[in-house]
Amino acid sequence: MLSEKEINHLTKLARIELTAEEKRQFKKQIPEILSFVSKLKKVNLIHKDNVDKNTDNYIKLLRPDEVINCSPKIIESMLKQAPLRQGNFIKIKDD
Template sequence: MLNKEKVHYIAHLARLTLSEQEIEKMQESLTKILDYVAVLNRLENSAPESSLLESSHTDLMLRPDEVVAQKEQVIEQMLAQCPQSQSRYIKVRAILS
């Protein structure tokens, strides 16, 4: 179980002010969370490596990038719904300076 000093330190890092009752409640909650993470770590370490490698290859398969032609009518409808457009492009406010 986490001691009160560690909970107080974590609260300080998160810029939280906790009462004694809240510290005790957090102490219990954080202990449960850390116990659960320890169980997950044990499960991850016990998984056979071959199954991990097989699943990671299928997860990395992505569809190829392709240009899909749109009908002129669809493009015009989309541009008509935009607040601003300029020469067949949607004009948006700059988000990067």
């Protein structure tokens, strides 16, 4: 069982408001799933050291972080989906 404090911390990390019923369920289910995946700890694994190479391979796949031009029509159809906008910007609420 997750404690009230733990489940509240998780909802904060996930930015999700839960109902009382969902909270009750997840407090029980999340530890069950974690206990299932913890089987991994008992496994004798090869390649103990090599794992960061995997992440490096993904990073190599990323395209350069630069603006790619987009037609005004597509920009407009994207902006139209936003609940609040101001000109060509998506607007947010103050925190």
